Amino acid sequence: MTATRLLLPTRAQQQPEWASLDELKDVLHSLEAKSPLVDATACAHLTAELGRAAQGEAFVLQAGECAERFSDSAPETVLAKADELHGLADEFTDASGLPTVRMGRIAGQYAKPRSKPTETLPDGTVLPVYRGDAVNAPEPTQAARAALPSRLLMAYRNADATLSTLFERDMGLAGRAAPQRTYAGHEALLLEYEQALVRPDGDGGHYGSSGHFLWIGDRTRQPDHEHVQFAASISNPVGVKVGPEAPLGEVRTLVRMLRDPNRPGRLSLIVRMGRDHITPGLTAVLRALGDEAAGVAWICDPMHGNTRVNGAGQKCRAVSDVMAEIEGFVSTLHAHGLHPAGLMLETAHGPVTECVDTPGELASSTPLPRYESACDPRLSPRQAREVVTRTAALL
Ligand code: PEP
Numbered sequence: 001m002t003a004t005r006l007l008l009p010t011r012a013q014q015q016p017e018w019a020s021l022d023e024l025k026d027v028l029h030s031l032e033a034k035s036p037l038v039d040a041t042a043c044a045h046l047t048a049e050l051g052r053a054a055q056g057e058a059f060v061l062q063a064g065e066c067a068e069r070f071s072d073s074a075p076e077t078v079l080a081k082a083d084e085l086h087g088l089a090d091e092f093t094d095a096s097g098l099p100t101v102r103m104g105r106i107a108g109q110y111a112k113p114r115s116k117p118t119e120t121l122p123d124g125t126v127l128p129v130y131r132g133d134a135v136n137a138p139e140p141t142q143a144a145r146a147a148l149p150s151r152l153l154m155a156y157r158n159a160d161a162t163l164s165t166l167f168e169r170d171m172g173l174a175g176r177a178a179p180q181r182t183y184a185g186h187e188a189l190l191l192e193y194e195q196a197l198v199r200p201d202g203d204g205g206h207y208g209s210s211g212h213f214l215w216i217g218d219r220t221r222q223p224d225h226e227h228v229q230f231a232a233s234i235s236n237p238v239g240v241k242v243g244p245e246a247p248l249g250e251v252r253t254l255v256r257m258l259r260d261p262n263r264p265g266r267l268s269l270i271v272r273m274g275r276d277h278i279t280p281g282l283t284a285v286l287r288a289l290g291d292e293a294a295g296v297a298w299i300c301d302p303m304h305g306n307t308r309v310n311g312a313g314q315k316c317r318a319v320s321d322v323m324a325e326i327e328g329f330v331s332t333l334h335a336h337g338l339h340p341a342g343l344m345l346e347t348a349h350g351p352v353t354e355c356v357d358t359p360g361e362l363a364s365s366t367p368l369p370r371y372e373s374a375c376d377p378r379l380s381p382r383q384a385r386e387v388v389t390r391t392a393a394l395l
């Protein structure tokens with residue numbers, strides 16, 4: 001097994017300043033002794049499904065939290081999220097005629113990259129920013145914001161509980177026609193955690209056993225930094241976010257490092273350019289890659305390039321911006337003879353009001369009333385259904 005790094009990574013962005021390195025070391029030793037959370041065979045199945053999606057024979061719908069809370073692992077919450085995901089996927093299949101691969105942003109989405117390391121409260125107090133439940137807590141106090149290594153063990157336990165509930169759900173439905181399993185994906189941000197859960201894959205290599213699909217965020221995808229090297233070292237299907245600022249040369253290097261020509265679907269490029277950049281931005285990426293992109297699964301994240309601040313100071317997104325990015329994504333791929341392979345959405349299973357329908361509503365200074373996200377604004381079930389069915393109609 002690859003040795004776990006016991007020093008803070010020097011060439012990795014967005015790593016917490018852990019409160020105790022001795023405790024971190026103990027926690028990592030405990031994690032190294034734990035059972036894998038997902039098995040390597042399921043990861044390989046997902047790679048094959050992503051490969052089919054890259055050929056236009058299936059479509060991957062990934063939906064769920066921006067930032068999962070540990071409290072979300074209560075069985076009734078997990079089941080409500082699974083129902084929401086599978087309901088969206090069924091609608092997608094009905095509207096498109098394509099099999100839908102179902103993946104949550106779930107069972108490990110406990111760590112967040114942040115634009116600033118600190119936040120200033122209205123009274124002037126400066127606190128470390130909330131980085132997800134695997135690191136600290138969102139309450140605005142110094143104590144809550146301390147980065148506690150013990151939270152990595154809690155992340156493992158909550159992911160385990162979530163995956164068990166999903167597994168039992170999927171098994172319970174296995175007698176029914178065409179059961180579809182629930183895959184779990186999250187951003188592989190906390191390198192110590194991810195590396196401590198690397199296990200032999202039974203095929204001569206190693207895989208990240210923390211989730212089926214692991215992605216690298218737009219802030220941590222530097223080809224010579226450790227997140228990308230981690231992704232290159234594991235056999236899971238991996239994704240890399242590609243934002244509007246991604247240098248084309250870096251994207252080519254990433255594809256060379258992470259794509260496997262013999263395993264279509266091994267690499268997903270998750271494009272998140274924003275509604276105004278998607279068409280020129282994706283066109284430039286496709287031109288730069290040319291034939292080197294064969295077998296890459298092109299996934300659209302229409303959320304993260306379209307985040308605005310509304311008149312009440314809340315982070316917000318407009319569904320019409322989300323749709324405009326999806327339309328640009330689909331038409332650009334089609335113009336290059338390629339297939340859209342999937343969609344990654346931030347969704348809630350309850351009727352939140354975190355996204356608005358049209359950009360005009362962003363001007364309102366009245367705070368959106370049901371704003372419950374621990375991080376970015378999520379689509380409500382109604383909004384998610386609209387996005388999914390309108391996307392299906394574009395394919
Ligand atoms: C995310 O997917 O939650 C995220 C932070 O995205 P990005 O890395 O694209 O900003």
Ligand code: CO
Pocket residue numbers: 066067304346375376
């Ligand atoms: Co987000």
